[in-house]
Amino acid sequence: MDSGGVTVVGAGGRMGAALVRALGTERVPGLALAGALDGPNCPDLGTDAGALAGVGSLGIPVTADFAEATGPAEVLIDFTLHQVTAALAPKVAEAGKAWVIGTTGLDADETAAVEAAAARVPVVMAPNMSLGINLLFVLLADAARALQDRGYDIEILERHHRKKKDAPSGTALGLGKAVADALEWNLDEVACHGRSGYTTEDRPTREIGFHAIRAGDFAGDHTVLFSTEGESLEFSHRATTRDTFAMGALQAAAWVRHQAPGLYSMRDVLGL
Ligand code: NAD
Numbered sequence: 678m679d680s681g682g683v684t685v686v687g688a689g690g691r692m693g694a695a696l697v698r699a700l701g702t703e704r705v706p707g708l709a710l711a712g713a714l715d716g717p718n719c720p721d722l723g724t725d726a727g728a729l730a731g732v733g734s735l736g737i738p739v740t741a742d743f744a745e746a747t748g749p750a751e752v753l754i755d756f757t758l759h760q761v762t763a764a765l766a767p768k769v770a771e772a773g774k775a776w777v778i779g780t781t782g783l784d785a786d787e788t789a790a791v792e793a794a795a796a797r798v799p800v801v802m803a804p805n806m807s808l809g810i811n812l813l814f815v816l817l818a819d820a821a822r823a824l825q826d827r828g829y830d831i832e833i834l835e836r837h838h839r840k841k842k843d844a845p846s847g848t849a850l851g852l853g854k855a856v857a858d859a860l861e862w863n864l865d866e867v868a869c870h871g872r873s874g875y876t877t878e879d880r881p882t883r884e885i886g887f888h889a890i891r892a893g894d895f896a897g898d899h900t901v902l903f904s905t906e907g908e909s910l911e912f913s914h915r916a917t918t919r920d921t922f923a924m925g926a927l928q929a930a931a932w933v934r935h936q937a938p939g940l941y942s943m944r945d946v947l948g949l
Pocket of ligand 1: 686687688689690691692693714715716717718719756757758759761778779780781782803804805806807843847922
C-alpha cells in the first residue's frame, strides 16, 4: 500500500494528541504523521508532536507555519475551532490537500467556506467520526418515520467534558437533523434548546428538545428519546475514549485521499 502523509491540525489539543498517538503507533496501515500544525498561541510550538502525545519522539515538531506543517502531507485532519477551520479553507484548497474535518460549531458562513474548498479538493466533514453514531444516524431515520404522528415526543440529551466549547454538541445537532429530515421538518423551526420558566401550554408535538450537560471528563454521551404515554424508546451512544473518534478520522483520511473533489460525510466513508 502506498503511504499517505497526514498533517494533524490542532496537534496540541485533545483530539490532536489522540490522532498523533494513533499515527505514531501505526494503528492504521498506510498512514503516517507528516506534520503537526497548531495556532500561534499554542504553548507547545517547537515540541515534538509524538513526545507531546506520549508516544515518544516522532521527529515532527508542532509548528504554526502552515506551509512547513502541510508541505509533505497528502491529507490534513482538522480538530480545532470553528473559526480556525473556516480560515483554513482557502489555504487547504490552494495547497490542493485532501481534508478531514472533525471540528464542530461552524455557522452558515463558515460552512460555506468549507463548501467552497470542497469544490476544489476532497473533504470529509462529520460532527462525529465514530461508527456507532453514524449507524445511529441511519437507524434514527427509520425510527422517526415509524413513530411519526403516533404521539411520541422527541428529546436529545448529551453529556460532554467541562472544556467543550460549543453547545449543544455538533453530534446532538446531527442527530436532530437526521430525525428532522426523516420527518420532513426544518430543524431550525422545531429545535427547543433547554427549557426554563413557566408555561400554560402543553409541549408542542412538532418539537425536538436539546439538553447539554457539561461536567467532568465525559468523552461524549448522546441519547435520543422517543417518549409517549405508556412507553419510551431510547437510543444511546457512549464514547469512552477519544481514540474512537481518532480511528474514525484516520479511516476517513485513508478513504478521502482517493476521492474526487467534493464534500463527503462519514456515511460515505463507512458505506452506510
Ligand atoms: P482542544 O481545545 O483540545 O484542541 C483544539 C486545538 O486547536 C488546540 O490545540 C488549539 O491550540 C488549536 N488551535 C487554535 N487555533 C489554531 C490555529 N489557528 N491553527 C491550528 N490549530 C489551532 O479541542 P478538542 O477537544 O480536541 O476538540 C476540537 C474540535 O473537535 C471541537 O470542535 C470538538 O467539538 C470537535 N470534536 C469532534 C469530534 C468528531 O468526532 N467529529 C470528536 C471530538 C471533538
